[in-house]
Amino acid sequence: MKKLIFLIMAICTFVSCNDDSEGFTVDLPAGAFQFTPAMGGAVLRYKLPDDPDVIAINVRYKDAYGNNILKTGSNSTDLLTITGFNEETSEVPAHVSFLKRNNEESQPIDVTFSTLDSAPICFINGAEVKSGWNGCTLEYNNPEGTTGMAHVFYLGTNPLDNQQDTILLESFPLNTGQDTRHYMPQQKSAYNTIIVRAEDYRGYIVKERVWENIQAFNVEKLEPSNFDLFYNNSLEIPEEKIGLQYLTDGDNKGTAWFQTKDAHHYYTFLSKENGVGENSEPIYIDLKKRRPVSEVRFYTYRHVGTYSFGGAKSLIDWGGNSTSASYQGPQYFKRYLMNKLPCSITIYGCRQDVSNSNWNNLEWEVLSSFEDDPDIDDDARWTYHAATCGGVKKAHCFGTLSQMESASPIYKSMSINIDLQKEGFRYLKIKFNGAYNMYPAMYERDDTTNKLTKHLTLHELEIYSDKD
Numbered sequence: 426m427k428k429l430i431f432l433i434m435a436i437c438t439f440v441s442c443n444d445d446s447e448g449f450t451v452d453l454p455a456g457a458f459q460f461t462p463a464m465g466g467a468v469l470r471y472k473l474p475d476d477p478d479v480i481a482i483n484v485r486y487k488d489a490y491g492n493n494i495l496k497t498g499s500n501s502t503d504l505l506t507i508t509g510f511n512e513e514t515s516e517v518p519a520h521v522s523f524l525k526r527n528n529e530e531s532q533p534i535d536v537t538f539s540t541l542d543s544a545p546i547c548f549i550n551g552a553e554v555k556s557g558w559n560g561c562t563l564e565y566n567n568p569e570g571t572t573g574m575a576h577v578f579y580l581g582t583n584p585l586d587n588q589q590d591t592i593l594l595e596s597f598p599l600n601t602g603q604d605t606r607h608y609m610p611q612q613k614s615a616y617n618t619i620i621v622r623a624e625d626y627r628g629y630i631v632k633e634r635v636w637e638n639i640q641a642f643n644v645e646k647l648e649p650s651n652f653d654l655f656y657n658n659s660l661e662i663p664e665e666k667i668g669l670q671y672l673t674d675g676d677n678k679g680t681a682w683f684q685t686k687d688a689h690h691y692y693t694f695l696s697k698e699n700g701v702g703e704n705s706e707p708i709y710i711d712l713k714k715r716r717p718v719s720e721v722r723f724y725t726y727r728h729v730g731t732y733s734f735g736g737a738k739s740l741i742d743w744g745g746n747s748t749s750a751s752y753q754g755p756q757y758f759k760r761y762l763m764n765k766l767p768c769s770i771t772i773y774g775c776r777q778d779v780s781n782s783n784w785n786n787l788e789w790e791v792l793s794s795f796e797d798d799p800d801i802d803d804d805a806r807w808t809y810h811a812a813t814c815g816g817v818k819k820a821h822c823f824g825t826l827s828q829m830e831s832a833s834p835i836y837k838s839m840s841i842n843i844d845l846q847k848e849g850f851r852y853l854k855i856k857f858n859g860a861y862n863m864y865p866a867m868y869e870r871d872d873t874t875n876k877l878t879k880h881l882t883l884h885e886l887e888i889y890s891d892k893d
Contacts, residue, residue, distance in 0.1 A: 448532040451479070451523055458521060458536055464570060465543030465625070466507040471521075473500055478525045485533075486519035490629065497524075507538065511546050511631045515539040545573040545623035545631045548599050554619045554636040556843055558719045560609035561619055561639045566602070572626050573599040579610045580618035591620055599623075616640055642843065644719045647888040649673040651713060654886075655784075658697050658706040660757065666690040667757065677724040677834045677885040679812070683826040688742045693726060693884050695757055700881025701767060701857040707784075708855040710888070715778050715849040717891040718792070724836040724885035725766055726812040731824040740824070743813055758882070761813045761863065764875040765882040768797040768806070769858035772839055774850035789854055793839045796858075803864040807837040815864060836885075849891070857881050 451474040459470040473479050484496045488509030498505035510517075517540065520533035542550065544567065552565040563577060576596045583590035594608045610617060619636045659669040666681075672694040674681065681692035699705050712718075730739040744756030758765070773789040781787060797806065803815030810816040823829040860881065863869040869876070 448522065448530050449525070451476070451531050453534075460507075460536070460538035462513075462539045462541045463506070464541050464547065464568070466510050466540050467538045469498070469505040469507060469538070470503055471498060471505065472503065474523060476525075478527075479523045479531075480526055481524040483522045483524060483530065484519055485522075486517060507540075509627075510540040511543050511625070513540060513542045543573075543625060543631065544568070544571040544599060545575075545625050547571065548573065548575065549621060549623040549632045549634055552621055552634065554621065554639055556640040556642055556846075557607055557609075558642050558644050558843060559613075560607065560641055561617060561636075562843075563606045563608065563619075563621065565604060567599060569601050571599045571601050573631075574624040575599055576622040576624065577606075577608065578620040578622075579608070579612075580620065581610065581612040581614075610641075613643055614641060615643070642717055642719065642846070643892045644889050645892045647712075647716070647890045649675075651893075652888060653711045653713070655709040655711070656696075656706065658700055660695045660697050662757075665757070666692045667695050669694060672883060672886045674885070677722075677836065677887070678727045678829055678832055679729050679823070679884065680826060680829050682729050682741065683829065686740070688740060691741065691757075694882060695765070696881040698878045698880065700765075701769075701860045701879045703858070705857055705879065705881070707773075707857075708886075709784055710853040710855070712851055712853065712888075712890070715776065715851050717843075717846040717849040718774070718841050718853065718888060719843070719891070720838055720840050720889040721772055721793070721853070721855070722836045722838050722885075722887040722889070723767065723770070723883050724834055724887070725808050725814075725882075726762060726884045727810075727829065727832055727835060728812040728817050728822050729824075729829065730822045739812075741812075758813075758880075759873050759875070761868075761873055761875075762811065762882050763803075763808065763814045763861060764863050764869075764873070765860055765880045766808045766811070766814075767837075767857045767859065767881065767883075768799045768801075768861045770795045770837075770839060771856045771858060772841070773854040773856070774841075774845075775852040775854070776848065776850055778851045784852075784854065787852060790845075792841045792845060792850075792853075795837065795839055797861075799859055799862045800864070800866070801861075806861060806864075808835065808861065811835045834885075836887075853888075 454472045457472050461468045471482055480500050482498045486494055488494050489511045494509055496505055496507060516537045519536050521536050522533045523531040548565055548567050555562050574596060577594040578591040579594055581592040617639045619639055622630050622633045625631050656669055661668045671692050729741055743758045744760045772793045774792045775787045775789050777787055808814045810821045823832055
């Protein structure tokens with residue numbers, strides 16, 4: 426019994442001594458602590474006391490949400506990363522202590538450190554929401570080491586209760602670098618409210634920003650009745666169905682040919698000489714009022730014909746061997762459209778809302794440009810699979826109207842930066858700077874060349890504009 430009493434007294438004495446202990450003290454070496462602010466925290470460079478029994482360092486602090494955080498560094502390194510903060514802050518209190526092999530901890534040392542904005546904060550502070558075609562764009566440029574998540578919403582109507590609600594557009598991880606993301610809300614509106622939330626790597630939403638009244642510029646094809654074309658160099662041959670009117674007749678593939686199925690009816694546009702090049706005549710377009718313009722499309726003819734072992738047999742006389750012995754034809758196209766389709770185009774815009782047909786007196790600015798090597802491989806051209814161009818195999822020949830209607834159009838799209846729009850444009854000027862050469866080059870002969878005459882052909886022209 427006496428032994429038991431002495432044992433209890435000994436244990437109580439030991440516990441009492443430990444309760445009164447404040448930990449061992451250390452002699453700090455010069456430059457023991459050096460905090461450097463970092464994204465979302467700081468980096469501590471430290472030196473352990475010159476004591477072989479001291480093997481670790483502890484740093485205790487509260488993060489941005491008031492959580493108690495313990496960071497531990499060992500004697501195998503001299504760096505410790507402090508995390509858990511959002512926006513830049515200074516004089517954050519912390520306690521530093523050292524740990525011996527027997528887990529005995531030293532007396533705490535009071536320190537302070539400063540932090541920089543975290544990666545999600547850098548993202549959301551630098552993000553910019555702008556007007557976009559049929560919606561909006563989100564632009565950002567994240568610094569090195571960015572992590573976290575972004576959530577993009579628009580303010581719309583909840584279909585379940587018809588109440589105003591935030592509707593998710595996208596969630597995506599945050600990474601280093603610059604990017605532009607495009608969004609088209611399903612619920613169309615002339616103006617949108619966009620909400621962006623940034624989430625850190627622990628799942629906390631660290632910040633939210635709201636952009637109101639972002640113009641959507643809802644785009645649709647502009648009907649030809651809403652604009653006028655002016656071109657002084659069009660080859661007009663009504664009996665052959667060649668003329669400027671076919672550039673906006675709504676046929677962007679070649680379906681109109683099936684109206685008559687005549688080998689000498691083309692239902693398309695062809696310029697006179699000098700349709701392309703430095704001294705060529707531009708096409709001018711009067712939009713009848715100022716309009717934001719998102720895109721101009723240039724279409725080419727798809728192949729109307731059948732396929733046999735001898736190759737593609739055309740049902741249109743492009744100027745090769747005539748399908749009628751009594752009809753020689755003027756050979757407007759000289760067998761090929763390939764070398765009359767544009768490889769270089771510049772689109773200009775004019776904001777002056779005046780009735781003026783003196784085009785040279787208007788103030789023009791470049792809106793969009795396209796430049797391709799005129800000798801580029803045929804399969805790299807936007808015209809590939811088009812009539813008389815490369816790649817026309819059985820799958821690209823359409824001998825019936827239903828086949829042609831099911832085919833996809835072939836076109837070159839030239840978009841116009843939305844940042845250029847402002848109040849929009851009254852006039853457009855389209856300059857065709859060059860046409861492709863024949864491919865392969867051995868087909869470039871006196872009876873096929875377009876290098877001297879410089880004809881231009883297109884099958885359809887479409888303009889896409891902000892919806893009225």
